[in-house]
Amino acid sequence: MHExxxxxxxxxxxxxxxxxxxxxxxxxxxxxxFWETTGDCDxxxxxxxxxxxxxxxxxxxxxxxxxxxxxxDSQMNxxxxxxxxxxxxxxxxxxxxxxAGFTGRITGKPLEDxxxxxxEVFTPLAALAKEKNIRLAFENCAMEGSWKSGDWNIAISPxxxxxxxxxxxxxxxxxxxxxxxxxxxxxxxxPQLRKWxxxxxxxxxxxxxxxxxxxxxxxxxxxxxxxxxxTPGFGDSNWTDIISILRMSGFKGSIEIEGWHDPVYKDxxxxxxxxxxxxxxxxxxxGDWVPNLER
Numbered sequence: 290m291h292e293x294x295x296x297x298x299x300x301x302x303x304x305x306x307x308x309x310x311x312x313x314x315x316x317x318x319x320x321x322x323f324w325e326t327t328g329d330c331d332x333x334x335x336x337x338x339x340x341x342x343x344x345x346x347x348x349x350x351x352x353x354x355x356x357x358x359x360x361x362d363s364q365m366n367x368x369x370x371x372x373x374x375x376x377x378x379x380x381x382x383x384x385x386x387x388x389a390g391f392t393g394r395i396t397g398k399p400l401e402d403x404x405x406x407x408x409e410v411f412t413p414l415a416a417l418a419k420e421k422n423i424r425l426a427f428e429n430c431a432m433e434g435s436w437k438s439g440d441w442n443i444a445i446s447p448x449x450x451x452x453x454x455x456x457x458x459x460x461x462x463x464x465x466x467x468x469x470x471x472x473x474x475x476x477x478x479x480p481q482l483r484k485w486x487x488x489x490x491x492x493x494x495x496x497x498x499x500x501x502x503x504x505x506x507x508x509x510x511x512x513x514x515x516x517x518x519x520t521p522g523f524g525d526s527n528w529t530d531i532i533s534i535l536r537m538s539g540f541k542g543s544i545e546i547e548g549w550h551d552p553v554y555k556d557x558x559x560x561x562x563x564x565x566x567x568x569x570x571x572x573x574x575x576g577d578w579v580p581n582l583e584r
Contacts, residue, residue: 292536292540292541293532293535293536293540293541293542293543293544293574294317294318294349294351294542294543294544295316295317295318295494295543295544295546295567295570295571295574296316296317296318296319296320296348296351296543296544296545296546297311297316297319297320297494297545297546297547297548297563297567298319298320298322298493298545298546298547298548299311299319299320299321299322300321300322300323300324301321301322301323301327301330301335304321304335304338304339304342305338305342308339308342308343309342312342312343312346312348314560314564314567315564315567315568315571316348316567317347317348317349317543318348318349318350318351318543318545319348319349319350319351319545320350320351320352320353320354320389320491320543320545321335321339321350321352321353321354321383322353322354322355322356323353323354323355323356323372323376324356324357325355325356325357325358325365325368325369325372326355326357326365326368326369326371326372327355327372327375327376328368332375332376332379332382333379333382336379336382336383339383340384349384349385350383350384350385351385351387351491351542351543351545352385352387352388352389352426352465352491352543352545353376353379353380353383353385353387353388353389354376354388354389354390354428354465355369355372355373355376355388355389355390356390356391356428357369357372357390357391357393357441358391358393358394358396358440358441359373359390359391359392359393359410360392360393360394360395360403360406360407360410361393361394361395361396366393369393370410373388373390373414374414374417376388377414377417377418377421377423377425378417378421380421380423381421381423386422386423386424387423387424387425387426387490387491387542388418388423388424388425388426389425389426389427389428389465389490389491390426390427390428390465391427391428391430391432391441391442391444392407392411392427392442392443392444392453393406393407393410393441393442393443394434394439394440394441394442394443396439396440397438397439397440398438399436399437399438400436400437400439400443400445400449400452401452403443404443404452404453404456405456407443407453407456407457408456408457411425411457411462412457415457415459415461415462416459418459418461419459419461423461424461424462424463424490425461425462425463426463426464426465426490426491427442427444427453427462427463427464427465428442428444428464428465428467428470428493429444429445429446429464429465429466429467429470429471430442430445430467430470431445431470431474436449444464445470446474446476447481447484447485450464450485450488454488463488463489463490464485464488464489464490464491465489465490465491465492465493466482466485466489466491466492466493467492467493467494467495467547468482468495468496468497468526468531469493469495469496469497469518469519469524470495472496472497472499472516472524472525472526473497473499473516473518475499475504475509478526478531479530479531479534482531482534482535483534486534486535486537486538486540487538487539489535489538489540490542491542491543491545492531492535492540492542492543492544492545493544493545493546493547494520494521494544494545494546494547494566494570495518495519495520495521495546495547495550496518496519496520496521496522496523496524496525496526496528497516497517497518497519497524497525497526498516498517498519498523498524498525499515499516499525500514500515500516500517503515517551517552518550518551518552519550519551519552520546520548520550520551520554520562520563520565520566521546521566521569521570522562522565522566522569522570523551523553523554523562523565523566528569528570528573529573531573532544532570532573532574532575544570546563546566546567546570548560548562548563548566
């Protein structure tokens, strides 16, 4: 049962404060995240802190991630690029083989204009990662961008993935996938998952609710919102199907609940929602382990 574990994302700055409390609720893994830069964070010290927290538990670190734009050349963008390299070199300290994040993007340009820079930046990073037995996983969040223009990420759709993996043809490059980012584009995530499951290294546990009645009455460019990011268990996805497809593809990794987006289970209800999602996903995974009694 535990070939697929259920965990949550946690900001690197909150590890010591939050992680011990979440372990008590039954989270099995954690994805440690940085926004734009690792900055002056001592990664070796952070890894030691994590080891001490997780000691005598069955919990682990599924991935470390850097979410910024490494394809532009401002001081912060360069720091994002450097942070990818730092995390690739430090991932083993956390006991994980996955470094995740955004691809970056040439801002304000059509998506295809970013591919040459993506190749320039990620070819050496992919080679370094391969040397160290590390996989790189790109989140599929559009960050409010589109094919025509955007600020953060090109890994937004299957056509983009084909272009990325053709430009940098390393087998240790894959996706950090979640259904939500596809659903709010009105994509059915299930056919996509069946086709791309072998390239999915990590899964974000975030769902969506699509208000088809609103779409039918107002369309998708009117004043009425028609889609909401949701915590798993409160959205439209059948996570039993998602987990079954992942299992059938041979996926062995984590589904990390990405909170802080749900319009209902937020503020004082944030961890009410996350713990509900944890138990819901465990049930979708198949419940408690029961050994075979006969064959």
